[in-house]
Amino acid sequence: MPADAEATPDNEDWSHAIAAVAAHRDRAAFARLFAHFAPLTKSLMRRSGLPESTADELAQETLLLVWRKASLFDPATAGASAWIFTIARNVRISAHRRGLAGALAELPDVDASFQPDDSPGPETRVATAQAGRRVRAALAKLSDAQRRVLELSFFEEKAHGDIARILQIPLGTVKSRARLAMSRMRELLDEFS
Amino acid sequence: MTIRHHPPADLLTSYAAGTLDLGDHIAVATHLSACPRCQAMAAALEHVGGAVLTGLPPMPMTDGALARVTARLDEPDRHSDHGNKDRAHPGHQDLGRTNRAPLDGVPGLPGFMRRYMAAPWIWVAPGVRMRPIQLPAASDSRVFLLQSRPRTKMLEHTHTGTELTCVLTGGFRHAAGDFGPGDFDWGDAEVRHDVTVAPSETCLCLVAMRGEVRLRGFWGALIQPFIRL
Numbered sequence: 001m002p003a004d005a006e007a008t009p010d011n012e013d014w015s016h017a018i019a020a021v022a023a024h025r026d027r028a029a030f031a032r033l034f035a036h037f038a039p040l041t042k043s044l045m046r047r048s049g050l051p052e053s054t055a056d057e058l059a060q061e062t063l064l065l066v067w068r069k070a071s072l073f074d075p076a077t078a079g080a081s082a083w084i085f086t087i088a089r090n091v092r093i094s095a096h097r098r099g100l101a102g103a104l105a106e107l108p109d110v111d112a113s114f115q116p117d118d119s120p121g122p123e124t125r126v127a128t129a130q131a132g133r134r135v136r137a138a139l140a141k142l143s144d145a146q147r148r149v150l151e152l153s154f155f156e157e158k159a160h161g162d163i164a165r166i167l168q169i170p171l172g173t174v175k176s177r178a179r180l181a182m183s184r185m186r187e188l189l190d191e192f193s
Numbered sequence: 194m195t196i197r198h199h200p201p202a203d204l205l206t207s208y209a210a211g212t213l214d215l216g217d218h219i220a221v222a223t224h225l226s227a228c229p230r231c232q233a234m235a236a237a238l239e240h241v242g243g244a245v246l247t248g249l250p251p252m253p254m255t256d257g258a259l260a261r262v263t264a265r266l267d268e269p270d271r272h273s274d275h276g277n278k279d280r281a282h283p284g285h286q287d288l289g290r291t292n293r294a295p296l297d298g299v300p301g302l303p304g305f306m307r308r309y310m311a312a313p314w315i316w317v318a319p320g321v322r323m324r325p326i327q328l329p330a331a332s333d334s335r336v337f338l339l340q341s342r343p344r345t346k347m348l349e350h351t352h353t354g355t356e357l358t359c360v361l362t363g364g365f366r367h368a369a370g371d372f373g374p375g376d377f378d379w380g381d382a383e384v385r386h387d388v389t390v391a392p393s394e395t396c397l398c399l400v401a402m403r404g405e406v407r408l409r410g411f412w413g414a415l416i417q418p419f420i421r422l
Binding site for chain 2: 025027030031034035037038039040041042043044046047048052053055056059060063064067068078079080081082083084085086088089090092093097109112113114115116134135136138139147150151153154155178179182183185186189190
């Protein structure tokens with residue numbers, strides 16, 4: 001799974017599909033996005049411990065939001081899969097809080113809680129567009145082993161001990177790889193800025 | 194403003210993955226609103242999230258899932274107007290209806306917290322007071338503002354759980370260095386804190402705390418029952 005897949009023609013196509021949804025409310029493009037991303041999103045929801053029916057519903061909810069928010073997608077900043085990941089993440093958090101608070105509770109906007117600033121000005125937007133390119137370049141420079149540890153650490157239940165078992169490497173190696181991957185990313189991001 | 198102390202890597206990863214407890218999320222988000230470097234890192238980690246998503250084995254959707262979603266595409270978006278934005282959140286832990294006030298106006302907090310409600314200030318120790326924040330959903334942490342007068346020397350203490358702190362104004366010093374606005378500090382049961390507040394300015398921090406504070410030494414043990422943290 002190359003993390004720089006954002007730059008491949010296949011993923012460029014997903015950005016175009018989102019752009020087509022935004023510009024023309026293109027239902028055929030939406031159906032393609034659904035066919036590709038809904039089963040992946042369902043898989044993500046299952047990994048976070050949700051039952052299959054809930055995972056299915058939340059994947060539908062995520063894709064519905066892709067349709068509604070398409071005009072907010074900025075290919076220069078996000079990359080299609082990273083953008084859809086953040087929508088799925090926020091849908092999951094929101095569903096979790098709804099479950100805890102009861103269906104009738106009025107819930108705060110999860111999206112807003114991931115915005116470092118309420119109203120990004122033009123300078124911020126340019127900065128994030130550059131950040132998007134930097135990130136892709138930085139991720140491409142990580143070793144496969146470092147990237148794998150970083151990706152596995154995205155699952156709540158995957159403590160470093162579990163990752164060690166999956167990759168069949170010692171726990172100490174997992175920890176040092178995770179640390180290395182993060183500090184390498186920081187260096188690369190600092191370098192580009 | 195130079196930020197010298199950042200959240201540890203695993204906290205930033207969990208933040209981007211969306212698996213942080215709400216209290217911890219708030220502490221990290223407060224640091225992020227002051228730190229472009231960690232913002233870039235969090236954005237980078239969202240790209241890792243995208244790679245994680247596309248690398249998963251796809252799970253077939255239930256029959257008719259696309260048709261059900263397609264049927265809803267023309268529905269008005271009930272969430273898009275964010276009608277609840279300007280209203281106060283119904284709190285999860287009810288701090289009492291009276292005397293609560295929104296946090297609007299507290300410097301250094303991320304935008305989404307301006308609508309959170311907080312209880313009045315409570316005396317903690319000489320020179321130190323705290324203001325509990327009402328969270329919109331359940332959390333394992335208590336989140337509060339902690340204000341200390343210049344030169345306050347906090348009693349040497351440890352924690353029974355983790356404590357995440359982000360400086361909003363002023364600063365403090367302990368064995369790990371000097372902490373100023375935007376700096377992020379964390380402690381757990383193994384870290385001994387011996388904190389002195391900077392001499393020039395009142396120190397205001399946002400704190401997310403699990404468990405409780407334990408004071409050390411003879412005097413600490415004597416006054417522990419009176420310290421309200």
